[in-house]
Amino acid sequence: MEHLGYLFAAYGIIFVAIFLYVAFIWQRQSRLEAELQALETRLKTISASQRREDTQDSRV
Amino acid sequence: MSKRLHNLLGGATLVSMLVALYMVFVWVPTEADQGIVQRIFYFHVPCAWVAFASFGLVAIAGIFYLWLGGQIWDDLGCAAVEIGMLFCTLVLITGSLWAKPIWGTWWTWDSRLTTTFVLWLMYGGYLMLRAMADDTPQVAKFAAVVGIVAALDVPVVIVSVRLWRTIHPAVLVTRQGGHGLEDPRMVVTLLVSLAAFTLLFAWLLMLRFSELRMRARLGTVAREIALARFRAGAA
Numbered sequence: 001m002e003h004l005g006y007l008f009a010a011y012g013i014i015f016v017a018i019f020l021y022v023a024f025i026w027q028r029q030s031r032l033e034a035e036l037q038a039l040e041t042r043l044k045t046i047s048a049s050q051r052r053e054d055t056q057d058s059r060v
Numbered sequence: 061m062s063k064r065l066h067n068l069l070g071g072a073t074l075v076s077m078l079v080a081l082y083m084v085f086v087w088v089p090t091e092a093d094q095g096i097v098q099r100i101f102y103f104h105v106p107c108a109w110v111a112f113a114s115f116g117l118v119a120i121a122g123i124f125y126l127w128l129g130g131q132i133w134d135d136l137g138c139a140a141v142e143i144g145m146l147f148c149t150l151v152l153i154t155g156s157l158w159a160k161p162i163w164g165t166w167w168t169w170d171s172r173l174t175t176t177f178v179l180w181l182m183y184g185g186y187l188m189l190r191a192m193a194d195d196t197p198q199v200a201k202f203a204a205v206v207g208i209v210a211a212l213d214v215p216v217v218i219v220s221v222r223l224w225r226t227i228h229p230a231v232l233v234t235r236q237g238g239h240g241l242e243d244p245r246m247v248v249t250l251l252v253s254l255a256a257f258t259l260l261f262a263w264l265l266m267l268r269f270s271e272l273r274m275r276a277r278l279g280t281v282a283r284e285i286a287l288a289r290f291r292a293g294a295a
Contacts, residue, residue, distance in 0.1 A: 002095060002096070002097075002161075003095060003096060003097040003161040004096060006097050006100070006157045006158070006160060006161055007096055007097055007099055007100060009157055010100045010103070010104070010153070010154040010157040010158070011081075011100075011103060013150065013153055013154070013157075014103055014107065014150055014154065017146060017149070017150055018146075018260070018264075021146055021264070022264070022267070025264075025267045025268055025271055026267075028271055029267070029270070029271045029274065032271065032274045032275060032278060033274065035278060036274060036277060036278050036281065039278065039281045039282060039285060040281055042285055043281055043284055043285050043288065046285060046288040046289065046292065047288060049292075050288060050291065050292055053292075
């Protein structure tokens with residue numbers, strides 16, 4: 001069981017690095033998802049108010 | 061559909077990783093000469109495989125970007141290069157952790173190690189270029205060229221143990237032909253680990269690629285809002 005430390009260090013580093021990378025992607029993805037949702041809601045609001053104004057203009 | 065595929069691939073990766081770990085730590089016999097530290101090899105080689113596959117994909121995406129254009133190819137290259145760098149770094153670290161007890165040194169300027177380090181440096185340059193320069197089509201084209209040129213080092217890394225005098229073990233294909241694994245269980249363990257890492261690669265690529273596509277969609281929506289506001293102001 002000589003050099004057991006090297007073996008566990010190698011496997012430990014691999015899994016910690018992969019875990020950190022996945023956590024990093026997930027964090028960025030959830031932030032982007034929230035941002036995208038907010039922007040899409042804003043776009044819908046702007047488009048709806050634009051349509052209302054266009055309808056009022058055509059009536060006048 | 062896409063979310064379901066993500067979860068399915070993530071689950072398959074987790075299960076295959078657990079199976080590979082069981083085989084590495086419990087099932088496979090200990091190598092006679094190197095002892096327990098040889099077990100690093102079962103994850104070291106798959107890390108190298110993922111790094112090479114990623115860099116190959118960067119080159120393919122770069123060729124398609126230069127040929128056809130299209131943000132999708134640039135995004136694919138960006139996603140792949142990040143994964144490639146992660147696994148290339150892990151190859152260098154796990155290789156050093158194996159080398160210390162076996163060779164008595166953390167690092168030596170052996171042909172395989174040096175060509176791998178050169179590969180790491182070149183793709184490190186690619187990532188620095190993407191991080192420091194603006195996100196313009198010119199930068200994307202330049203990065204595509206760097207990605208293609210750097211990938212030429214991948215076959216050099218692979219054949220380096222056959223081309224030059226080296227102390228790095230040629231385990232998969234020895235200089236005399238055949239492979240250097242003495243027990244069939246070692247071959248099976250390596251194959252299972254390779255399969256697990258291939259699934260991991262596909263999952264990570266999918267995660268990172270979908271994030272980059274989401275970023276592109278964010279840009280489109282922001283432009284649409286600016287246009288709608290401009291129209292409202294003009295009216």
